[in-house]
Structure formats: C-alpha cells, structure tokens
Amino acid sequence: MSIRLIAIDIDGTLVNSERKLTERVKNTLIAARDKGVKIVLCTGRPLPGVQPELEALGLVTDEDYVITYNGSLVQNVGTKEEIFSAHLSQDDYLDVSYMAQKLGVHLHVSSSDAIYTAHRDISPYTVHESWLVHMPIKFRSADEMITEPVEMIKMMMIDEPAILDAAIAQIPADFKERYTVVKSAPFYLEVLHPGASKGVGLAQLASHLELTSDEVMAIGDNENDLTMLEYAGIGVAMKNAIPIVKEVADVETASNDEDGVALVVEQYVL
Structure with missing residues (x-):
C-alpha cells in the first residue's frame, strides 16, 4: 500500500x-x-x-x-x-510540581498562550524553550496556578542533563503510570496527559x-x-x-x- x-x-x-x-x-x-x-x-x-x-x-x-x-x-x-x-488538570499540576520539587529540578507549564513558571530564578532552559517556540514566559506562583488556572497542555521538568538524568532515575513507577513521560532533549523531560x-x-x-x-x-x-x-x-x-x-x-x-x-x-x- x-x-x-x-x-x-x-x-x-x-x-x-x-x-x-x-x-x-x-x-x-x-x-x-x-x-x-x-x-x-x-x-x-x-x-x-x-x-x-x-x-x-x-x-x-x-x-x-x-x-x-x-x-x-x-x-x-x-x-x-x-x-x-488531551490537557492536564490543576490536580495534575500539584502532583507534578511536588515531584519536581522532590527531585530538585525546575518545572514549567506550556499553555496555548505562554510558558508559565513558578520559579523566580528562571531556568536558562525555560528561556531557551521560550526562544525556540516563540512563546512568552509568565511568572505565576504555585498558589496562583491553582487559584487562577491556565490551560495546561504539558509540563516540562528541566535542568542540566546530568542533574535531569539523575532525577529521572528516581521517578517512581506509579508516576510514570499516571502520565506519559518522555525525554525530548538532554535537558527536557516532558509530562503529558496519560492519553x-x-x-x-x-x-x-x-x-x-x-x-x-x-x-x-x-x-x-x-x-x-x-x-x-x-x-x-x-x-x-x-x-x-x-x-x-x-x-x-x-x-x-x-x-x-x-x-x-x-x-x-x-x-x-x-
């Protein structure tokens, strides 16, 4: 065919x-x-x-x-x-942000209008993503992400490759069952809706x-x-x-x- x-x-x-x-x-x-x-x-x-x-x-x-x-x-x-x-929810944000904090890596959220981060010390890899995809970066605290929800299409754990790889090795199996988790670059681990x-x-x-x-x-x-x-x-x-x-x-x-x-x-x- x-x-x-x-x-x-x-x-x-x-x-x-x-x-x-x-x-x-x-x-x-x-x-x-x-x-x-x-x-x-x-x-x-x-x-x-x-x-x-x-x-x-x-x-x-x-x-x-x-x-x-x-x-x-x-x-x-x-x-x-x-x-x-297939989008993510505010409950997903709480779950994923807790995991990123536990692993000691940065996290940002990709929406249809911007890249959102709760880190005042913005990661250079968030800046790189913003430049690559032509999207602005917006700061929003973790509390505001819940009280002023945005459309969450995907989340990205980001850090230096060695740090990120060490973090990935510690992610529990049940977390990977709750989401689609894929590495798209040495410094990007993407967390998506499980479907x-x-x-x-x-x-x-x-x-x-x-x-x-x-x-x-x-x-x-x-x-x-x-x-x-x-x-x-x-x-x-x-x-x-x-x-x-x-x-x-x-x-x-x-x-x-x-x-x-x-x-x-x-x-x-x-």
Whole structure:
C-alpha cells in the first residue's frame, strides 16, 4: 500500500543542527505534497513554534494538519479546528510540581498562550524553550496556578542533563503510570496527559483522514518519537537518532545534516 501521510518530527529530524530547513528537504516534501501526500509536522512545540516551518513548506491551508505538544493537540492549520486534545488538570499540576520539587529540578507549564513558571530564578532552559517556540514566559506562583488556572497542555521538568538524568532515575513507577513521560532533549523531560503521545495523535489524525497505519510514514530521532514510529507502517530513524529509536524503526536514513528526510521520502514516496 502506498504512503499517503508522512509525519515528521522537527528538531533533530526536519531541520539540521543549525535549525535550518535545507532546500533539498523543502523541495522533496513539496514534491510529495504535490503528489497528494499529506505532510504533517509532529512536534513537542506549540503552534507558534512551528509556524515558520509550516509557512516554508506551504502547509497553511484548510487541507493541512499539525500535531503539537507531543501529540496532546492535533488540529487543522487553516481552520484551527481541534481533531484531538488531551490537557492536564490543576490536580495534575500539584502532583507534578511536588515531584519536581522532590527531585530538585525546575518545572514549567506550556499553555496555548505562554510558558508559565513558578520559579523566580528562571531556568536558562525555560528561556531557551521560550526562544525556540516563540512563546512568552509568565511568572505565576504555585498558589496562583491553582487559584487562577491556565490551560495546561504539558509540563516540562528541566535542568542540566546530568542533574535531569539523575532525577529521572528516581521517578517512581506509579508516576510514570499516571502520565506519559518522555525525554525530548538532554535537558527536557516532558509530562503529558496519560492519553497523549505522538503515536496517539498520529493515530487520531489518520482515523480522521480515513487512513490506515500502513499508509503512514513517521520520521524521528528522539524518545518522544517512539510511539509514532511504532504506529506507522514505515517508521524511520535518523542516523543521529538515539539507539532505542533505531531499534524500533523499520528503516534508518541519513542524519539531519545529510538531508535524511529527503533521502527516505525520495526512496519510498517519490
């Protein structure tokens, strides 16, 4: 069965190590789109953080879709219609913030309008996330997060890689059962609704479009991409992917600095 939808992670996959979309990757994906294949960016970023890539690829119409917040939100790019969403609650915030405090790491909350932090000493990794996804940072105390609730789409435990890895090793198994917990970068551990993941978001979108998993290709490089590679008929790991992603994938392509996305799309789709 031919591929009719390609789901592509952004950082470490679609863009190179300079966070640039190369001409070869851009032209190859436009050619696939012109052939009738749905190109769907599937990212941990919010919509504002993926807008430049959507515009560069021409994925801005009512026929285009995007999966954001690591699968917590699936929507039509043009109409903004939500196909699927899974948000966190104020009780979740209390639970997750207590765990972050216990582990000694920073925490921030990603909403549709901003990144919220209860840390007056704002982590440089929160600042980095703000710059990366084009979202403002807003300070709100832990009490205010409960009394003046915001839309909580995902939470992120953040710290120096060594500190974060040590913290991850101490997270109890029951916490991981209550949430979807995935590492998206050496300094980011994302905490999502237990019913949310890139794989779930992709499956929801495929169902909406009346496609089977055999008609889907997914391309990624990190832990948060695992579920969508497992779902897709063709799961593709970048050469620069972490080992477990390569183990799960059906195919390995070149790195994000070697136009890996273009190479695999040329081979299997064009």
